[in-house]
Amino acid sequence: MMNEGTGVAKRYAQLESSRDAFLQRARDAAELTIPTLLPPEGHSGSTVYATPFQSIGSRGVNNLASKLLLALLPTNSPFFRLTIDDFDLAVATQGQAERGAVEEALARIERAGLQEIEASAIRVPVFEALKQLIVTGNALLFMPQDDKGMKVYRMDRYVTKRDAMGNVLEIITKESVSPAMLPEEVRILLTDPEDRSTKDYDIYTYVCRKADKWEAYQEVQGIEVPGSRGEYKLDQNPFIPLRFIRVDGEDYGRGYVEEYLGDLKSLEALTKAIVEGSAASAKVLFMVRPNGTTKARNLAESPNGAIVTGDANDVSTLQVQKGGDFRVAMESMNTIQERLNFAFLNNSSVQRNAERVTAEEVRFMAQELETALGGIYSILSQEFQMPLIKLLLKRLEKEGKMPKLPKDTVKPTIVTGIEALGRGQDLNKLASFLQYLQPLGPEVIASEMNIDDYISRLAASLGIDTGGLVKSPQQKQQEAEQAQAAQQQMMMQQTAANMAENATAPTINQVGKAVDSQ
Numbered sequence: 001m002m003n004e005g006t007g008v009a010k011r012y013a014q015l016e017s018s019r020d021a022f023l024q025r026a027r028d029a030a031e032l033t034i035p036t037l038l039p040p041e042g043h044s045g046s047t048v049y050a051t052p053f054q055s056i057g058s059r060g061v062n063n064l065a066s067k068l069l070l071a072l073l074p075t076n077s078p079f080f081r082l083t084i085d086d087f088d089l090a091v092a093t094q095g096q097a098e099r100g101a102v103e104e105a106l107a108r109i110e111r112a113g114l115q116e117i118e119a120s121a122i123r124v125p126v127f128e129a130l131k132q133l134i135v136t137g138n139a140l141l142f143m144p145q146d147d148k149g150m151k152v153y154r155m156d157r158y159v160t161k162r163d164a165m166g167n168v169l170e171i172i173t174k175e176s177v178s179p180a181m182l183p184e185e186v187r188i189l190l191t192d193p194e195d196r197s198t199k200d201y202d203i204y205t206y207v208c209r210k211a212d213k214w215e216a217y218q219e220v221q222g223i224e225v226p227g228s229r230g231e232y233k234l235d236q237n238p239f240i241p242l243r244f245i246r247v248d249g250e251d252y253g254r255g256y257v258e259e260y261l262g263d264l265k266s267l268e269a270l271t272k273a274i275v276e277g278s279a280a281s282a283k284v285l286f287m288v289r290p291n292g293t294t295k296a297r298n299l300a301e302s303p304n305g306a307i308v309t310g311d312a313n314d315v316s317t318l319q320v321q322k323g324g325d326f327r328v329a330m331e332s333m334n335t336i337q338e339r340l341n342f343a344f345l346n347n348s349s350v351q352r353n354a355e356r357v358t359a360e361e362v363r364f365m366a367q368e369l370e371t372a373l374g375g376i377y378s379i380l381s382q383e384f385q386m387p388l389i390k391l392l393l394k395r396l397e398k399e400g401k402m403p404k405l406p407k408d409t410v411k412p413t414i415v416t417g418i419e420a421l422g423r424g425q426d427l428n429k430l431a432s433f434l435q436y437l438q439p440l441g442p443e444v445i446a447s448e449m450n451i452d453d454y455i456s457r458l459a460a461s462l463g464i465d466t467g468g469l470v471k472s473p474q475q476k477q478q479e480a481e482q483a484q485a486a487q488q489q490m491m492m493q494q495t496a497a498n499m500a501e502n503a504t505a506p507t508i509n510q511v512g513k514a515v516d517s518q
Helices: 008-017 020-032 056-072 086-093 099-120 123-136 184-190 257-282 296-301 323-343 359-371 374-398 423-440 442-448 451-462 473-517
Strands: 080-083 138-142 151-153 158-162 168-177 201-210 213-220 230-233 239-243 286-288 315-317 411-414
Touching (some): 008 168, 020 257, 056 323, 080 099, 099 451, 123 138, 123 151, 138 168, 168 239, 423 442
Antiparallel strands (some): 138 151, 138 239, 158 168, 201 213, 286 315
């Protein structure tokens, strides 16, 4: 922890020394995949980045980041669900609400959270953060409550300190800002009014955990920025430090690329050797015997198809004759490339090389590969999705888009990954339950089941808004009353018709008798 009176810049320098080993390893990983994700030390706007000879690393990072983005933030359904146990449901509603109606109301809140994600346009920064995590193993997200959007900090722009259990204790970010962006009172202290220079200043944001809350403030050149102090609840910190692979006792995580750094280095070296060797082999040089009758100038200046005087034995072509060596290098490169394709879940690693490959086989192999990311889903669900959900719900509550939920009653649960428990499993259970009831007959099912509650739970499992789709109890009662009124009206009309027929029958008989008498 930083002592009172100690500058934030000094504390940043202290924590920076423990980050150097992780940062160097991350730069090595970025150099072989996407170098711009983590530039070299001392970079500037004119930095020339090294270009890898192979593209498996960059293609794998983008492919894996895309898969994780769709798994963590699916576009067609919420990535979380709100749950409430039976006891809390009975206490909160005093036993007057059915679970189906409550589930439907919670599903509406989930859809509102999904709409907030779309409106905030956070998928782009999350995709950037996922690439940072895959390559460097670390990223810091900042999600302000008073503004839409999200900001991503690279590993070289922040430091952090964790306890033995992995809980974050300190976060310090470092940014370079123009003097024009600083408050007036700070700008007066830092700059001379006559000085027109555009020198940037490093502004530090210090976030520290204190008992049951977070405290944060900003500092520039040892001067605290006025109005920058703030406090957050433990579960509402807008700064979210992420790790890709957790290692106990370490303040920073490890990247996915780091685990395959050996293969990437070997592939880079082999690819470079084959590319440079192929370029040398592709160069065509004709050699003419010095004491031969064929003249080199005649060969060089003669057009195609010309007839020249000379001896074919005087002319030869320079050859590298390294085809066997290149073949060995190519086989090794293909083996390493295949391993990396499996590691990064590239599409080419899913389908086997055969004439006929069934769709079920492709689906099974894809699921088997993605199941290997179960540990990654777990850590990201706890360190990324859960804080994101709480911040989203707080924002929705602040904007009045959702009611204030009872404390510790409604709990968010992550729905992600291949085998995650979520709405899909609820749907399967409901379908199985109804299937087991089929032998009892439709009369028993209709008499024993609450159909309205079943429909509500079914819609909640599918994530469907039933508003305007399923008839409400009031609408059904109104339709029943209208049907009953229409039936009564038909009965009255039938009765009136019968009475009129009975009334006219004697008159017709009397007229018939009068005609007969005449």
